[in-house]
Amino acid sequence: MHPHLQPLSLPDAEVYFAPAFVPAPQRDVYLERLLQEVNWQQESIKLFGKLQPMPRLTAWYGDKGYTYSGLENKPQPWLPLLQELRERVQEASGRAYNSVLLNLYRSGQDSMGWHSDNEPELGQEPSIASLSLGGERRFALKHRSRKDIAPVRIILSHGSLLLMQGPTQHHWLHHIPKTAKAVQPRINLTFRYVKG
Ligand SMILES: O=C(O)CCC(=O)C(=O)O
Numbered sequence: 579m580h581p582h583l584q585p586l587s588l589p590d591a592e593v594y595f596a597p598a599f600v601p602a603p604q605r606d607v608y609l610e611r612l613l614q615e616v617n618w619q620q621e622s623i624k625l626f627g628k629l630q631p632m633p634r635l636t637a638w639y640g641d642k643g644y645t646y647s648g649l650e651n652k653p654q655p656w657l658p659l660l661q662e663l664r665e666r667v668q669e670a671s672g673r674a675y676n677s678v679l680l681n682l683y684r685s686g687q688d689s690m691g692w693h694s695d696n697e698p699e700l701g702q703e704p705s706i707a708s709l710s711l712g713g714e715r716r717f718a719l720k721h722r723s724r725k726d727i728a729p730v731r732i733i734l735s736h737g738s739l740l741l742m743q744g745p746t747q748h749h750w751l752h753h754i755p756k757t758a759k760a761v762q763p764r765i766n767l768t769f770r771y772v773k774g
């Protein structure tokens with residue numbers, strides 16, 4: 579494991595965080611290139627029976643199809659830049675990933691609701707490596723059943739890597755809340771291994 583990946587002490591979870599995994603100025607180059615090169619899409623989700631635009635743009639690259647938020651995702655073939663990032667992240671975690679979901683939070687009004695990444699295609703104890711570039715956003719984790727454990731907040735800084743594995747998805751939910759602060763656009767890449 580990468581020496582900068584520090585374990586967080588959370589019960590029923592295995593979470594590591596490296597606030598400056600991709601150093602300056604390289605992280606700025608990655609951010610600009612991803613904004614340009616990724617085929618960003620505005621997808622919709624069904625909320626209370628109504629189709630609504632997702633509060634962020636998304637893109638899905640990888641080797642295999644996968645259902646996410648009830649949507650059938652057809653992956654696009656890897657871009658060289660995404661391959662490069664995948665290799666860096668795999669080297670750090672010691673795990674293999676065959677897919678990446680990208681999220682673009684255009685402003686503080688873009689967000690992601692409480693969820694866990696527990697789709698059956700990800701297997702029992704998935705390793706999910708989450709790379710953040712651009713504007714800093716708050717990320718929170720909350721335990722599904724233990725109300726005595728306070729939610730945990732992490733500032734996902736530009737160039738940071740968050741690794742969630744072991745029983746984390748089973749016991750904890752996570753989200754990215756909206757913020758009223760003026761924030762720069764943020765890109766998040768979550769590398770996953772989809773079984774097929
Ligand atoms: O933007 C983030 O940091 C969270 C992304 C996430 O949880 C997901 O894509 O499943």
Ligand SMILES: [Fe+2]
Binds near residue numbers: 693752
């Ligand atoms: Fe997630």
